Every structure is written in structure tokens, then in C-alpha cells.
Amino acid sequence: MQSLFGDDTVTYEITGNHIVLKPKPQATQKTSPPDTTTSPPEPQQHINGTVSDSNGFPLPGVNVLLKGKRQGTFSNEEGHYSIRATAVDTLMFTYVGFKRLERAVGNTPVINVTLEEDVTSLGEVVVNAGYYSVKERERTGSIVRVTAKDIEMQPVSTPLQSLQGRMAGVEVTQLSGVPGAWTRIRIRGQNSMRGDGNYPLYIIDGVPVASTELGTLSSLPTPLGLDPLNTLNLNNIESIEVLKDADATAIYGSRGANGVVLITTKKGKGADETMYDFNLYTGVGKVSNTMDMLNTEQYLEMRREAFANDGIENYPATAYDVNGTWDQNRYTDWQKELIGGTANITHLDGSVSGGSARTSFLLGGSYHKETTVFPGDFGYHKLTGNLNLNHRSKDNRFRATLSINYGVDKHKLFNNSKIISEAIWLPPNAPSLYDEHGDLRWWENSAWANPLAGQLMPQDLSSKNMVVNTVLNYNLLKDLDLKVSAGYTDMNTEDFIKEPIDSYAPIYRPSLQHRSQYRTTKRNSWIVEPQILYSKNLGKGKLDALLGTTFQKNTSETLLLVGTGYVNKDLIGNLTAADLVNVSQQDNTDYAYTAIFGRIGYNWKQKYFINLTGRRDGSSRFGPENRFGNFGAVGAAWIFSEEDFFKKSLPFINFGKLRGSYGTTGNDQIPDYGYYAIYQPYRGTGELYPSQLANPDYGWEVNKKLEMALDIGLLNDRIRTGVGWYYNRSSNQLIGYALPGITGFSSVQANMPATVRNTGWELEVYTQNIKTANFSWDTSFNITWPQNTLVKYDGIEQSSYANQYRVGKPLNIALVYEYTGIDPETGLYQVRDVNEDGRYDYDDRILTKTLGRKYYGGINNSIRYKNFQLDVLLEFVRQTGVSNQFIFNHTPGRASMASYANVSTLALNRWQAPGDGTKIQKYTTTTASNRQYTYAKNSDIAYNSDASFMRLKTLSLSYTFPGGWISKIGMKACKVYLHAQNLFTLTHYLGLDPQYPGSGITALPSLRMFTGGIQLKF
Template sequence: MKTIIQRTCFLFTVLMLPVLVVAQRVHTGKVTDDSGEILIGATIGVKSTENFTTTNEKGFYTLTLKVGDTLVCSYVGYKTAEVVYRQASNLTIRLESNVKELDDAIVIGYGSKIRQEVTGSISEIKMDKITETQVADSFESMLQGKVAGMNIQLNSGEPGSTPTIIIRGLAAVSRGDASSVSEPLYVIDGVPIISRSSDEFNITSTNVLADLNPSDIDDVVVLKDASAAAIYGSRAANGVILITTKKGKRGKPQISFNARTGINFVPQLLDVAGGVKEREQVSRLYQLYAPYGVSMPAMYTDITNPFYNNSSDWQGYLYNTSVTQDYSGSIRGAGDFGQYSISMGHMDNKGILFNTGFKRYSTMASTSFNALKNKVVINNTLAVSRTNQSRNVGALSTGFSSLLPLPDAPVVKGAEVFKPGKDSNVNDRIRFSSDATLNVIKDLVYKVSLSLEYTRSMHDSLGVSRRTLRASNTSGNLESRNLLFQNTVTYSPKFGDGHSLSFLLGQSAEKIETKLTEVSSVSAAPTLSETVKWPTGNSIGSSNYTASSILSYFSRLDYAYQQKYMIGGSLRADGSSKFGQANRWGIFPSVSVGWNFAKEGVFEGMDWLVNGKIRASHGISGTTWSNDYLALGIMDGGKLDQYNSLLMISYGGIAGFSPSWYDGFKNENLTWVKSQMSNIGMDVSLFRNKVEFVFDAYEKLTKGLLLTTSLPTTSGYNEVYRNAANVLNRGLEFTVNTNMSSRKQFNWNTGLNFALNRNRVVALPDGNADIIKTSTSGQDFGSVVRTGAPLNGFFFYQSQGIYQTEDQIPVNPKTGARLVGLQSKKLAVGDRNFKDQNGDYIIDVRDRIFAGDPNPKWTGGWTNDFTYKNFGLNVISTFVAGRKIVNTALLDRLKYGKGFAGTKSMPNFDNYSIWEKSGDMAKYPTLNPWNDASQIVSYDSEYIEDGSYFKIKTATLSYNLKPKMLSRIGVGRARVYCTLDNLVTFQKYSGPDAELITIDGFDDSKGYPMRRMMLFGVSLGL
């Protein structure tokens, strides 16, 4: 597959190299801006021919011209100039600086709009400079800290893992263990793509968007408020991310190549007590708490046993530095015929943990042809990519006891750390989209587009137990197809003096199908074959299919008068197959208004105010959920249990259906989740665009979130689904961009953005009754969904220290019975002293208080870009403030059950104040492993910490080589750079990295820390 792509591209480049016809006289000239400053790299050439070149570092160009040729010269940020060549010897072309730089269009849904006339809250990020000097599994991590109100957090250091993206606050209520995230909609070149697979269908946990090569992306536009996103109505409530890929530009074909290698360093790891320290800690716990007759395992008592004579640092052995490589090349060009762009990329990111890594092979070809004298433009895009995430068979633990010898110790020579077998996760994606734009009559454009996206994930795992020689291999194949057919008619006449109208009418039909086939076999005899062999052992296969389709009609009307007063509105109707017949359609209107006050007469004289606009918008957009057939009341045929047995599927060989106990029964009136969002904003740019200031205030009320209420156990059902919860998100967003360029070729521009967000649950079913995230039988998450409190708010038991003496345990005067502890435990000295809020002498869910909000108050980023002559220093940092989190990773390591000794590594108890005897003023209660119920619980207000952090994410030092040297070897421009990634994190959090905290505020990094990377690279442009 890969080699075919390489060969076709090579052939293409050979064909495409234009051959210059040398007939006329060679001529030199200079290109300068209106103040005489030379312009390096301006493209200049003879119109409607191939004869184009760029100006060198002195601003000179050489061209072969004959009298009468019209020269076309263009440069970013300047107006394109056309000059007819008479006979003057050195022709200096002066380009007028394009003051109205704001005029270049910005991509919005289904078309583009002049920046002046934009009335929604839209942020644009130019990706070119970022992707040139940074490497990442997925482009999302490169957007960190770039857009106000968009908080991106990586949850695990494992290569290829999925980051969490939340735009303008969380708007998803979840009852079960996994907390659902309100994900934005991703659109590439106008086509919505598959960005997440639902849990039921997620067989390779690779990030679905990791197969998009960041170097292919030209710019990313984030539509944040309802009016901007309304055009994507039915899935745009959580924001839309419009991705535009790089296209060819006029002039010489732009051939670029970028090669970089990075070294990943191991960061701070979990603290471990080794050797005798572990023995002391284990024997201390046994000595303090072990009941009569229970003795330590033989590995601790048999001190002369040579096998356990170790103090092994397992993390040191399993984590070590690794190498990341990334190569990408592209050929792009444009002419009168249209444009072409071919790019290829390969990334090999080895993880710092043994045997983990992420590879990506991607290629993309996009062409557009102007036919019928520019009446019809046909664009075609074909993107093929494959990602391969390698992982260990059965999660490799890094937490073995330090008494066990390391695999390279002589006593266990020849032993392997991993179970024999393989675990391969390969994801392919083929994206084909083609559209034809027909300029019917002046200002009337009809566009029809068809796109087909096909993703396939293959998970093959083989695990062989050396002892029982049992080989169990599973092979899963997930295919999903996304078919989209869109028709839009746009009529945008300009009339009178400065009136401009734009009317869009469109229809789109989309169908998403997902098919999962899983086959597994457990065979007694070792098959050692990696594919599932039928009839050996018991082989079981199951397949699952789901599909949903959306039909939409949308329209938009925008009117602008002399780019001073703007008003826009859109109306959209969407039907989805996920809902019952009765309420399948949702109506999503939006309206927006803008006023460019800087153009008013009164501001005429003030040249320091370059541009100023006030805008407001209000609109409704929607979201659905991943389960496609919820409203139809599906039955459940049962699925394989954790050992691939059919106990849940058949009885005596006969299989049948039962209700799906979790989704409850048929519920006709499930419908769209609708978000009402209103947004007021102001964009101001001053001092000839040296300072740009954007301010936004928004309020988003999400109504009818899907929520379950639990049913009595005697019904047999667990839950029934209803559109029931409303969540309110309010926030402010500030962005300040400054670019100071002084004479001596030094300029420094910064991008500072910060956003405040507060979310609150406003309505719940059953008369706003509280919803405990899991049932009350004790082992729950500690979050309660309560009206008036933030989502995922911490509802913990209020800790009042530890019971130091017997008489501190309160006794109920009426019954003489003592306070009953959590999970009805009989309280003893050393247990956690929780406050009995309602005084009923029982600690249960009614005694919980609101203890903290895991949703970050302030999020933002600060980017600094210094350029001095040929040097460039770029520092990107992100910060989160006002967030409460819990270090559950550490708490899980302190929860000891009766079989704790020797099964996992122990933290060094000296670092933590742990209670042992009465009188100890300690933070952690007794660790008694034989206690009826463990006293270390994650929903204890004692362990709440401040989750704010300031992280310098990347620092890049780059140097542009002098073109003089390069031209000898035929290279147009070259840049050498060194980037440090995940440089340093300033935090008060006790765990390794405050960024690896999930949205519900718990440390879920599963022990895979975030690596630090030092990257060296060179980027060439011919």
C-alpha cells in the first residue's frame, strides 16, 4: 500500500517539473514595498505563462521577457500588481501594502467571508509556522493555548492516545463510570468527518484524528458561538473546528521537505520504596494490623531466599529514552488551469515505555480544475492514511514489587517480561471528496459535493500463557463509512454604493454506518498462529452493526452596508434517524449583527484606531448522542463475557433476546439536545495592526441533555433514558495579540488569550432530584449531579481528621449506638472522621457536601514569537487556573486489601503522613489491609488539591540559512530548528503532571507519564 503511493508521487513530480523556454532576453529587476523596503521571496512572473520566479534576499529577480509581456507580482499582505513591460532597463515594481489585510477572506461554514464582515465569534490559527517546527501525534495538541475558550488536555503520555477538547465549558452529563465529553464537530475542507468512535465500537483505543498529518493543514478556524456554527446546526452546539488543507499557489511549484528527529526523555516517575524499605513497610503493616494466625507471605519471611534478595527499580528498567522521527514532503503549484497539491508524511513515535509507539503513514492529493473558462471549478481530494499503535499484550505493569529480580538479573536469565504474543492496532482511513462549483450567472454560484469516508480499525491480539499453553487470540475489524451528499446555491450580489448581500440555500444528506466483526478463539493446544483458526477449541464470533442518517435543509442570509453595518441570520432544519417518528426534526435558527464603528466619521481622523467592530449573535444549535437506536427500545442478545464464554448469550445452546437492562424500554419522545447560545464580542486593532484586542462574552444554555434515572431493583431494569437535564455555561474570553517590529530587523509578537468559564446544572428530572453518579452502595465516584452545582462537581464527605481515641467516636444518645461509618462499617480508632451532616448517626450519601469544582475557571495560553535577522524563537505556554482535582493515582496505590503484600510496588511511606498510633496528626488514615472497608477513599475532602498549572509547552529556536549559500545547491529556502516539547510545568499538584487529569478531576494517567522531547529538524523549500 505504502510503496504504491511513493511510486505514483515520484512519477508525478518528474512530469510536473516545468521546462522554461529560453527565447527572450534575460532581465533583472527589484521588488520593493511602497516605502522602498525590499521584499524577499515575492513571486513575480509573466501572466498566463509558466515563467515565474521569486525575488532573492536582495529583492532582485531575473526573468526573460519580451516587450508587451504583462508582469504579475504578488506578495502576502500586499496588493497584487500588474505591469506591462515596455523597455525600461531595471524595472522596479512597487507593491502597495495591503492595508486592508483584514480583507483577505476567512473560511466560515460553506464558504468564506471577508473578515470585516464576520459577525460570529471565530478564531483562526495559521498552522504553517507551528507544524513546520513541531511534531505531535495529532494536530489537536498543537492547538493548545492558541484559542481563547478552547481547553485541550492530553490525558495520557501514551503515543496515539486521545486528548480531550472542550470549547466553552462542558455540556455533557454522565451517570456511569466513564464521563462523556461534549466534543466539537470536525470539518475538513467543508466535509464533516468521523472524529470519535463510540465506546461500544472502540476496539483500538487510538485517537481517530491521529491519522491527519498536521503538515497538511494550512489553517484551523474555530467557530465558537451559535451564529458562526449555526450553519452546521445539528452537531455544532459544542463548537466546530474547520480545517483547511494547504493548496498550491501560483508561480514556481512549491516543493518542500521537512525532516526531524526527536529524543523523548523520561520525566518524573512514581515514587517507589525499594528493597529493605519495602520489607520494613510490609512487616510494619502486618505487625500493626494482621489478625491472629495471618502471617506474611513467604517472600518476605524467607530472608535467606536468594531469589528475593533484590531492590529492583522496575520503572527505571521499563521507561527509557526513545526516538521520534517525522518526515513530510509536498509538491504544490497553481496556474490558470487550477491548482494541485500532493503531500506525503511518515511519523514514527516510539513511546518511552517498552514496546509502545505510534506510526503514521499519510498521503494526500488535492487538485482543482477551472473548466469552461472559469465557469466551473471542480475540486477533488483523496487522502489515504494508516496509523499503527503498538502496545504490550495484556497491560504491562510497571508496578511490580521491588523484591522481584529484574529480567536482566542472572537468577532469571532468559525470562521474558512480556507474555508471548502480539497486540497490533492498525487504523486506516480513505477520504475521497469531490465537488463542482458552477458560476451560473454573475454572483450566483451552485455547488454540489459528494464525499465518502471509509475508516477501518483492525485489532489483532494473541496471548499465550506459558503455563497452560492456552492461546487466546481475538481479531476485531471495525469498518465505518460516512457518505455525505450536499447541494448549495449561493447568491451574493453587490449593488448600490457598498450594499452587499449573500444568500445561501442548501441541502445535505449524510449516512454513517459502522460495522464491527469480532472473532476470538480460546484453544487448549498452542496454535501460535496469529489468526483465528476455526473449529480448534471453542471459537466464537460476533458482529455488531449500527447506522444513523441525517437529512438537513439550511439557509443563510447576510447583508452588509459599506462594511460598516452587518446583519446575518440562518435557519436550519435537521432530521435524524436516532429519534422516534414523532420528533425526528429539529429547527436551529440564529441571528447576528455587527457594526464596524471605526469606519464612522467621528473616528475618521484617529489613525491609531485601524479597525473596531462590535458584534452580537444569538442562536440555537444541537447535539445528539452516540447510541443510534436508543429511541426504538432495542433488545439485547447478550455479549461474550470476559472469558469469551456464551453464558450471557445462550442456555442449552438456544440463544434469545432480553430487554437491554441499561437502556430501559422504548421511549418515543427522545429528541435533539438543543443549546441556546448568545454572544457579544468586540474586535479592536490599533497602531497599524501592532495591537489587536478581541473580547467575547457568551452564555450557553444546553437543554434536554440525555440522562438516565435509576429504576428500583425489583423492576429488573437499571435505568431509563430521558432528555432531562439542562446545563448553563457562562464565560468571558480575552485575546490580545501584539506585534512589535523595530527597524533593526527584530520583531516580537505575542498572542495572549485567557477565558473564564463557569458551568452549572440548572434543571434535572424528577423535580430536580439529585443524581448520584453511581448507586449508593459505597464504591462510587463521589460526584453528584445537583441543580445549582457545577457539572461533575465534587460532592465529598467532609473530613475532620482521624479518630485518635475511642471516645471521639460519637454515640447516638437516643439509641446508645455508635456512629455507623461509610458502607455501614463499625468505626474504630485510626479511621477517617467524617462529619455527620444530617445528624442521623449514619455516614451515607446524605452527608455529602459540595467540596470543589473540577471544571477549570481560567484557561488560556501565551505564545511569544521573536525574530531577529535569520533567527526565530517561539515559546508556547498554556495555563489552567481555579480547578480542584484529586490525586487518585496515589490513593489507588495506598488502598491495601488483604492480599496486598508482594503484588504491587509500594510508595515510600516517609513522603506521606500516615496514621499509625493515636496522637499522630496525619493526613492519611490507617492503611489497615484487613479493615472491613478500606479507609482510603477518593471522595474524601482531605485529598482535594489545587489543579492550576502553568506549562511551557514548546520552545523552538530556528535559523533560516542564507539563500546565497543555498542557491548554489538549488534550494530556495532552508530553516534549521531545535524544539523542546513539554519543557516544564509549574504546579502545586502532588502528582507528576497536572495536565494528565481527566475532565471529572481525577488523575487517570494509568501511570504513563508525559515524555519530554528535544527535537532537531531541517525544513527545505525548493
């Protein structure tokens, strides 16, 4: 008889407390005659299949048991099993480190299954660390992970939005509710003083992709552009890991200075059976918040009182709202009119997977459509396709994988970045936007522009993105593997805007021409990384070593063409029909990067772990003398719960680990060719003029990272907690060095003697509150307390940052005036003139106010009752923002051609008479009073408002149909679900969305989405 793992002809029966092994009954064995006095037993059939993990690899030793009976078997080393069962039986698959799976037999003779890792089994969960994988129990670095079940049902266009509230130390901010807008991610704070120097490294299936946003010709989506991860299919993502500390990121060298985001896509299962997966959801969305503005009666009272306060009896001819030109009884809710529409969302994706135990495949695709809340036919479309192939030789010495992800998306937008603010400021008695003929109305001889005029400037923005990765691995010797990873990315975007003259007010049209803008951007890169991997048991420990090199090159091309003088607006877009075509922008850049890297990890007795990593980087963004930099880290961990003395003294603590790391990473996120002197032709004359000064002497920014952490597991991991402290210093800052105007340049790229420190605490808690056969309740909680400080900047007083930063303060501060209250006689805001020179400038801004987050986190509850599943995620943020009364650009009562007049209902509590104890100045229309409002808006009273919020981020309810039901119609799994996103927000903040309080009322708030869907598996 073979071992349990080697022969599937062995079964067992359970007798008392003993397992009795016995050969399987053969077909030739004689059986006793049936008992004719009772109902005939269900006929048995021979059931076989393969058990594999989520990566398609076979699992040996899986226990396959007939539910409710005492017979079972084990899978062999190829993952194959064989057992006799009746059609009414249920097979139960159990294996250490994986979730139990039940599958009804029915009339299916072949049942192949894939077991899912059990995240509650700490010792078996494997996390992706990029160049290597490590068990959660044994990792020395700081890595957080989100899996497919937390990503796939969320109705978002970029995967980063699915991380909000789920990861300690990871700050994710959705900057606009327009689909596809860029999402900002900050990992443990802002390291660089340059805004564009804080991007993390994105890696998809081992291939680095550009993390910078895609700029647009229109600023409607967000002034910062579109997200480069939009073209990914969220349902094809297996997991997202974020690497935070030096131990985890140093192996990436300069590229990992601001953390690393690893996105792993799904793989074929290879279970000798073809599997079909489908997912469909559809739903609607509305803006999650609107503001309480003055109605017509309140608004007209404000305007009339403002004129009275200013001593103006006869209303100006341009005061259309109060001089009788506009209907005094008309009321329009402009937020409802301009941003109050309903966005419709539809998503469909499917995949087919299969193969054998040695060769597997997965082929999938998706379609995503989402409209906007703006008037008109605008929206977002996305089409994706993905292919994954895995193969291993019969002797397991050779393994190969191929991953291809391709996506095409299209944004149909319009060129009006002010439509959000216009929805807020527009007077409530303003006329209809359309005339009696259905055309746009141009108010009062074109004096005020129609808010929908920008919709006559349609924008088509499309992108195509392909990410290809292949990995070849060969086991040369018993303990030695050779590996080559190669990748290619290709992203092309086309941005086109039509600007017909009828999109402008009639008064301006005689001097205008039809115009168009067309911009193409191409980004492509290739990377090759040969590696040597060594793994060997040494004494009571194990040694893992890795040595590799990186060769990478990126190219980028941008071309902007402007066509003018089209004879007819129908010809706009056909550049050959333009009277004049100008090349407005043409950029071609190359970036070359090379490195050698290595890692040595050793663990002794599964208790003591040490990890050494190092990397030498070379970047073409630095001059020849400073092109290379060395970076490295050391990480260590001690699982003290494995010590005998600890097991005896504190037996209820089943797991305890102390870990720490220290190391350095670099940063080369600066423009290409910055060290060159650049000359450009002057307006087509052939003459050259200098456009950039040379400085070949600047070098790498250096980030030094220190971390200490403690992980504890209680009551057999029913309670798990991890607390960590980090201390990061970023020095040798690459920023612009201010130059005198006589040089002809404002600054030159240089290393400045400035140091930025990020430090903080992170806490993660997981509790398994209840777990029974029919009911379970799990809770996960995370919170981060970050602190950012500019600890050093020699000579900041003489730099261009003198009016932006202060040593000893965070980078996200505001330099403000000292507010002294409302003048009891004039009713106007007052601030202190520190030097008493009669002017208000930065010499008077002696106070600093810290903005941004003081702490943030999330709490998620997952409740299962039989086949029902409920998941609830709350996101919370404690932060300071701009005061509610100062998010407008004008004082209450004022109106002009460039600034509409409405304000929030807070203005009702304004100053009206001497002695009024209020914080709102009087209604007024004068420029002088608006100047006082501006001073107060830049004072300590304005930057002292609570912009904290708690948001019900996701609410999901699902039902999984029992296997016995769906097997009768040929399905393997079926789940229906309802999902709500951004359901409600608790906050004192007045603006549209407290998530980004600095934007005031210029960005569309995130949408409240309701979707319903179904997942099918055949």
C-alpha cells in the same frame, strides 16, 4: 499604455517623490558604449514569473522591485510580471495584506513566487467559516484559527494536540503519552450530561468525519481509545479553525451543538513551475515526570512499623518484602524500569506541486514512526498520502477542486493496562523481572503476577482512513453561483490480540487454553450538498446569500471473534486452527441525516454587518414524530472605528468592532435505533429476549447560545485585543431515565427536565512589540474563565443521577464526606457520620467539591533576528484535583496480592504518636484502617488540592538560509530547526501529569520530546 495591472510591458523608476512610468527597454534599442575605465557592469537578463496566493490564485498588482534600486514593475491580472535584472540582484515582492518576500535572481530566468498572508494585517486575513469564508475584520461569529506554521513542526500524532494553549475557549487535553491515544477537545465546556454527548463536529476539507474515539481491545493507550484524526499528515494541514458561537455553528444545525473543528489541507500553487517540498525531523522522548517514591530502606521501615502498629510480631508468609523472602538490600527504580525508556521518533514528508495559473496540483505523502517508553519492541507507524487538484476555466466561470487524504497507521502494543500503576506501587526490593535464563520470573509460586506478563499478549491495531471531497462551482449569472460539494469517508480498523497461556502465571495454566481476539470495525459515510450562492452590491452595501441542502448517510459495522483451543501458540491468530470460534459481538448500524440550510449576510458601508443563518435537520436517531428540528442564529457587528466622530476623538484606535450573536443548535449524539424495542437471541437457542425498551417520544436536545464581544486594534494594529462573554444553555437533556429493577432494565432513553449552563469570559491579546528590518518580536496571549452549572433538574432525587449531580453546582463535582481530622489516639483518618447510623454512605456525603479548570490559556512569543526565529509557547491551567496524599488506592503500610505497597515520600510525615500534628495517618496493614483511608479519600480534604500547572509546551529555534546562498545550489528555500515539546512543568501536583489529575497514576504522562529537522524547497 495599459493600466498597471493590465500590461507587463510597463515598468517604473522612482525620481524624488514621483513614480515615472516608462516602456520597458526593447532588445533593438541602442545603448551607449560601455565605460572602459571601470569594471564592466553585470549583464542584465529578462526575468519573468507568476505571483500567486497560498490557494494558487494569481495576484494582480503585486509590486516587484529591485532591492536597493529604484526600478520595479507590477504583476498583471494573470499574476504575471516581467523585469530586467542582473544575477546579483534581489527581487522584492510586496502586496497589501501579504508578507514581503525576497528572492535572489541568480541565473534563474523564471521566478514564480507564492505570497503568504500577513496575519498582522487584520483586514486581509480570510478565515474559513465552513460553508463560506469571511475576512477576519468582517466576521460576526466567534472563530479562532491556527495556521500551518504553528502545526507542522510539532512531533505529535494528532493535529488536536497542536492546539493546546493556543485558543481561547478551546480546552484540549492529551489523555495519555502513548502515541495515537485519543485527545479530548471541549469547546466552551460540557453541554450534555452524557459523557458521549459532547463531541464537536470534525470536518476535513468540507467532509464531516466521525469524532468519536476508536475503541481498542486493550486499555493500554487509554481507556477511551485512539484518536480518529491520527491518519492525517500534520504537514499537509493549511489551517485549523474552531467555530464556537451560535452565529458560526448554527448553519451546521445539530452537528454543531458542541462546536465545529474545520481542518483545511494544503492546495497546489499553480505557478507555471513545479515545486518540491521536503521536511524531515527526528528525535527522542522521555516521560515528562516521575514521582518520588520510598526507597528500600524507607519502604521496609514503613512495612515493619505498620505490622508493629497492628500488633503483629510474626510476619505473614505472604509478606515477601519483609519476611526475608526478598533481598532486604535490593533497590530498583521501577519507574525507570517500566516506563523510563527512550521513545524514538522519525518523520519524513514531501510534496510536489505545480501546474498553471488555471490548473494546479499538489501530491504529497509522509511517513511517521514512533516507539514507546515501555520495555520491548512496541510503537506506532503511520503512512499517509494526499492529492489536491484545482482547475478554473479561462473565463473563471467554472471552478473545480478535488481533495483526497489517505492514511494507514499501525499500533504495536500489549495488553496490560496496569503497567503504569505497577511502576509506581511495586515494592523497591521486589526481585528482578527475569530469571537467570532470561525468562519472565513468576514470584513465589506465582503468587504475584509479573508486570511484564502483559507483553506476552501482543496487540496489533491498524486502521485505514480515506477522506475524499470534490467541489464544483459554476458562475451561472454575474452574481449567482451554483455549487455542489460531495464527500466520502472510509475508515477500517483491525484489532488483534494474542493471549497464550504462558502469559499467565504457571499456577493458572493447567485450566487455561491459548486464546485470541480479533475485531474489525468499518465506518463509512457519504455526503452531498448542493448549494446556491448569491452576491450583489446593493446601494452602499453588499448582500451575500447561501441556500443549500444536505444528504448524508453513515454506516458502521463491528465484528468481534474469539478463538480458543489453539493446539500451539504459534498458531494463535489463524482462526481455522482454533478449536472453537465464537462471535462475541456483531453490530451493524445506519445513520441517515438530511437538512436544508441558508444564510443571508449584509454589510453596509463596511461598518454595519448582519448575518442570519438557519437550518432544518432530520435525523434517523429519533422516532418518526420527532425526527426534524429547526435551528438558527443571528449575528451582528458594528465597526465603530469607521465612524467620523470616533476617528477624530480617538485616532490611536485604528480598529474597533462590537459584535454579538444569539441562536440555537441541536444535539443528536445518541446511539442509533435507541427508540426501537430490540430483541436478541439467547445464547444460540433461537429464543429471543428484550435487550432494549422502546421510546419513540424523545426528541432533540437544544443548545441556546448568546455571545457579546469587543475587538480593538491600537497603533495601526500593533496591539490587538478581543474580549468576549458567552452564555450557553443546553436543555431537554437526552439521558437515561431510571427504571425500577422489576422492569428488567436499569433505564430507558428519554428527555429529562434538566438544563446545563456554560458561561464564561475569553480574552485574546496580540502585541507587535518590536518590528525592524532585522529584528521583530510578537506576543500573543489568551485566557478563558469558564463556569459550568446544572441550573435545573426536576426530580433529580428520584433519578439515577441523585448521587452524582447537584442542582446549582457544576457537572464536574465530587460528593464527599466531611473530614474531621486524624484521631489523636488511633492515628486514623476520621470523617463525619452525619446521620449517626454507624454507616458511611451517600447520605453522609453532604459536601460538594468542584473539580476541573477555573481558568486556562497560553502565551506565545515569536522572536526573529535576521534569519533566526525563536518561538516559545507557555500553557497554563488553574484547577483543583485530588490531593497528593490520596492518589493511591491504599493506606501507607498496607500490601496484598492485588495491591502493591509502595507510596510517595509524603508518607514519611505520618502519625506516629498521640498529639502528632500531621495529615497522614499512621502506617498500618489492616482492612479496617484501609477502610478509613478510603473514607478520607472520598472527603473534602482529598478533593481540595491545587493541581494547577504551567508548562513550557513548545520551544522552537529555526534558521532560514539566505536566498542568495541556496539559489546557487538550485534550492528556493532551506530551513533547519530544533524543537522541544513539554520541556518542563511547574506544578504542586504529585501525580504523573497534572494535565489530567483525575487519572491519578493510571495514565502515561505526556512525553518530553526533543527533535531536530530540516525543511527544503526546490
